[in-house]
Amino acid sequence: MSETIKVPTMAEYMAQGKQPEVLFWVGCAGSFDDRAKKITKAFVKLLNNAGVDFAVLGTEESCTGDPAKRAGNEFLFQMQAVTNIEVMNAYEVKKVVTACPHCFNTINNEYPQLGGNYEVMHHTQFLKSLMNEGRLKVEGGKFKGKRITFHDPCYLGRANGEYEAPRDLLRKLEVELVEMKRCKTKGLCCGAGGAQMFKEPEPGTKDINIERTQEAIEAKPEVIAAGCPFCNTMMTDGVKGENKEGEIEVMDVAEMIATAQDL
Amino acid sequence: MQYLPNIIFLLILVAGVGYFTYNIKKVIRNIKLGLPVSVSDKAERWANVGRIAIGQSKMVVRPVSGALHIVVYLGFVIMNIEMLEIIIDGLFGTHRIFSSYLGGLYGVLIGTFEILAVLVFVSVIVFWIRRNIVKIKRFMSKEMTGWPKNDGNTILYFEMVLMGLFLTMNATDVHFQEMNNGNVISQYIAGWFSGVEVGTLHIIERAAWWIHITGILIFLNYLYFSKHLHIMLAFPNVFFGRVTPKGQFKNNEAVTKEVKMMMDPNVDPFAAPPAGEEQAVPAKFGASDVMDLSQVQLLNAYTCTECGRCTSDCPANITGKKLSPRKIMMDTRDRLEEVGKNIDANKGVFVPDNKQLLGDYISEEELWACTSCNACVEACPVSIDPLSIIMEMRQYLVMEKSAAPNELNVTMTNIENNGAPWPFNQQDRLNWSQE
Numbered sequence: 001m002s003e004t005i006k007v008p009t010m011a012e013y014m015a016q017g018k019q020p021e022v023l024f025w026v027g028c029a030g031s032f033d034d035r036a037k038k039i040t041k042a043f044v045k046l047l048n049n050a051g052v053d054f055a056v057l058g059t060e061e062s063c064t065g066d067p068a069k070r071a072g073n074e075f076l077f078q079m080q081a082v083t084n085i086e087v088m089n090a091y092e093v094k095k096v097v098t099a100c101p102h103c104f105n106t107i108n109n110e111y112p113q114l115g116g117n118y119e120v121m122h123h124t125q126f127l128k129s130l131m132n133e134g135r136l137k138v139e140g141g142k143f144k145g146k147r148i149t150f151h152d153p154c155y156l157g158r159a160n161g162e163y164e165a166p167r168d169l170l171r172k173l174e175v176e177l178v179e180m181k182r183c184k185t186k187g188l189c190c191g192a193g194g195a196q197m198f199k200e201p202e203p204g205t206k207d208i209n210i211e212r213t214q215e216a217i218e219a220k221p222e223v224i225a226a227g228c229p230f231c232n233t234m235m236t237d238g239v240k241g242e243n244k245e246g247e248i249e250v251m252d253v254a255e256m257i258a259t260a261q262d263l
Numbered sequence: 264m265q266y267l268p269n270i271i272f273l274l275i276l277v278a279g280v281g282y283f284t285y286n287i288k289k290v291i292r293n294i295k296l297g298l299p300v301s302v303s304d305k306a307e308r309w310a311n312v313g314r315i316a317i318g319q320s321k322m323v324v325r326p327v328s329g330a331l332h333i334v335v336y337l338g339f340v341i342m343n344i345e346m347l348e349i350i351i352d353g354l355f356g357t358h359r360i361f362s363s364y365l366g367g368l369y370g371v372l373i374g375t376f377e378i379l380a381v382l383v384f385v386s387v388i389v390f391w392i393r394r395n396i397v398k399i400k401r402f403m404s405k406e407m408t409g410w411p412k413n414d415g416n417t418i419l420y421f422e423m424v425l426m427g428l429f430l431t432m433n434a435t436d437v438h439f440q441e442m443n444n445g446n447v448i449s450q451y452i453a454g455w456f457s458g459v460e461v462g463t464l465h466i467i468e469r470a471a472w473w474i475h476i477t478g479i480l481i482f483l484n485y486l487y488f489s490k491h492l493h494i495m496l497a498f499p500n501v502f503f504g505r506v507t508p509k510g511q512f513k514n515n516e517a518v519t520k521e522v523k524m525m526m527d528p529n530v531d532p533f534a535a536p537p538a539g540e541e542q543a544v545p546a547k548f549g550a551s552d553v554m555d556l557s558q559v560q561l562l563n564a565y566t567c568t569e570c571g572r573c574t575s576d577c578p579a580n581i582t583g584k585k586l587s588p589r590k591i592m593m594d595t596r597d598r599l600e601e602v603g604k605n606i607d608a609n610k611g612v613f614v615p616d617n618k619q620l621l622g623d624y625i626s627e628e629e630l631w632a633c634t635s636c637n638a639c640v641e642a643c644p645v646s647i648d649p650l651s652i653i654m655e656m657r658q659y660l661v662m663e664k665s666a667a668p669n670e671l672n673v674t675m676t677n678i679e680n681n682g683a684p685w686p687f688n689q690q691d692r693l694n695w696s697q698e
Contacts, residue, residue, distance in 0.1 A: 005696055006696075007693065007696040009693070026692070026695075028682075028683040028684055028685065028687075030695075031683070031687075031691075031692045031693070031694075031695055032683060032685055032687045032691075032692075032695075033685075037695040037698065040695055041695065041696075044696075056693065058692060058693040059689055059690050059692050059693060061682075061692055062682030062683075062689065063678045063682050063683050063684060065678070067674060067675075067678070067684050068674075068675055068678050069512060070512070070635050070654065070657075071657065071661060071667060071671045071674070071675065072549065072654070072657030072658040072659070072660055072661035072662065072667065073658075073661045073662065073667075073675050074515045074518045074548065074549075074658055074662060075518050075521070075522070075548075075662060076675055076678060076679055078515075078518050078519060078522040079522055079525075079679075080678065080682070082522050082523070082526055086526070105508075105510035105511075108508075108510075109507070109508050109510050109511035110511060110512065110514065113514045113519075114514070114519065154634070154635075154636040154637055154638075155510050158509055158510075158636065158637040158638065158640075158641050159508060159509045159510025159637055160508050160509075160510050161508070185324075185641050186324075186576065186638075186641075188578055188581070188638070189578040189634045189636035189638065191578060191582075191634060192634070193634040193635050193636050194633050194634040194635030194636070195635075195671055195674065196634050197684075198670055198671060198673075198674040198684050199631070199668050199670040199671050199674075200668075200670065201582075201584070201632070202579070202584045202585065202586070202628055202631060202632040203583075203584070203585075203628075204579070204582045204583035204584040204632075205582060205583030206582040206583060207582065208578045208579070208581075208582050208634065210582075211578070211581060211582050212578075
């Protein structure tokens, strides 16, 4: 992919004396991880398609501190948080949307105590609201009738009680939505949370992502839908590990909507 | 001599309730070794008590054990009404005092108790079969050998015997059977005693009555030594359970103060702290022992009844890692008990014993296996939060001991230096839009 897409920054908006409707918090995975960058681009295409007036922080964005806090480094977390909050407050940010449930959770739940108060939405919630407002068209396209299972990200589901927004979008894609044995409140973690993404797992009998992928495969989906860049990596690795690469795709809900619209 | 039984009853009752109170006071003292917590959102908390504790809403997530538990729970709560009559009878030498006042209602009450007794008896047998014959996985974990395993079974035996005694004492009560009011179950059991003389029946009835009440008082006192304290503590524990989103982890205020000071250009770096301020600095970041945990976390530990729903939903445990959220709670209680005994033995002061929760009970390997996914918190039917203890102990490891796994040290260095967990330049953060 070498198409350049227009992504305005908060600094550019400020230079023009304007405020965007929403700040798109890209997150570290969305900025640097090759797989997650595709999700970022798909989401931006949807935002542009829906005519959403958005901006990113670009080089002024920094890690929310989620992995630092969950790894036990409260000091580093708060340094990150306070720095990010200063930047966002300077731009008078009111509303934030992000495609990463970890960023979503941290900014939504842990920034207010440090002086950062914003309306924060996960991208599936935001896309759903765009759909409800009639700004975004969500239609079956190539996914119509396909068997899809949704893997609940812990930090969207259990941590914040959002199980329906991604599923509502998938239903609008007219897919055959099938649930894994453990789903929603009982959904099994992909194995990446709590800073596990950045370290080798402790000795055990199996890797968590393999356990989860095997469960997903039992549901016989054509696509495993995800809502988190880290889940996406873990499940993609799991599908490779189970030699199902040709049969099962792992896609973010935003990518699916964008693909269905041929964006 | 006529009042001898009354006096003996009074003595047993006072001893039973007294020793229990003595131990509960110890529980309360031990819980207060934790850090105090401020409690807001009272309305929501009471609603939780109604729904989760009284209403058992999270028990039925697992339908079989949930339904069986509701039977035993209702049996326990409702049959306690009968305790009132037993105590009055025991103290005043009366016999079935309520029967002369309640008339037909008495039969309804005792009939209900008898039916519940049978249901509880059956449920408890199913529980025993699940633990000992079917060997359901969550009861077979490493931490469930020895005392925890025997404890679980002992409680079941207690309940079987108490239910059996209750029905026997009703069945052999000639006067009660003649009333033929409420003996819905015991009339059939009475049939088994058909050839027995009235005098012998009376002796059996009295024996069952006395063993029953004594058994209940022994059971009451057994609670403190067992996992079974949940029958009382579940209610306050649910009240004090978290009402904020599960993803919101505790903010360390002491760190906030430091960070705010660093960010404030007007702070005088050479200023002496105001008088008394030095004491306000916490002794340590995070938790390495029970005294570093909050009172709610310690209440959690006493409330845990080791059902293992948390552990059976834990992704780390499912995939064979050492971490078991249930063990985190059991270890916390065991260490707290040890600290309590230390205080008892040393005239009310804790004498350092060169032991702590971290290392002596909970290993670093267990702590680092957690994915912070909240499955354990979600699974707990009584709002226990093992995750918060894991996170606070990680905080101690990293902030006090610099003892994170090396890959995490690299991650944290990256975040610190270039604002991302990977070694990418912050200036390249928007490059994706050009690729």
